[in-house]
Amino acid sequence: MGAYLYLALAIAAEVTATVSLKLSDGFSRLGPSIFVVIGYGVAFFALARVLKLGLPIGVAYAVWAAAGVALVAIVGVLFLKEPFNLAMAAGLVLVIGGVVLIEVGSSQ
Template identity: 85%
Template structure:
């Protein structure tokens, strides 16, 4: 499994865990609470494998964090009916732009 496949796994697991955290209602619901713990465990395992395979930590973490932020924000809007406005859109563009700059600066 390549570094970017592990990174995709880590992102999916982190997003699942974060959404489950919202659904756990303060860890008062068992199913979502279990998904939080498993999801974050899988996310950090995947991220550790990405680093083991040689992807630079700055690039790996930037992609992981930015993708998580963007996906959770989109899920928040679509599933939880959270607000979406120009400021939020601009923030997401800046986060993604930051990752592009980190990737470009790393020579990767």
């Protein structure tokens, strides 16, 4: 499995774990709590594989973090009825733009 495939797995697992953290209601609900523990375990395992396969840590972490932030925000708005406004949209654009700049800078 290539580095970017592991990175996609790490992102998906981290987003699942983070959303499950919200749904666990302070770890008082067993099902979501199990997803939290497994999700973060898979996320860190996959991120470790990404680094072992040679993707620079700055790029890997930037993509992982930014994608996680963006996807969790989208899930929050679409499924958890959390607020979203222009300032939040601008923040997401800046986070994603920062990742693009890190990716471009690392390839030079």
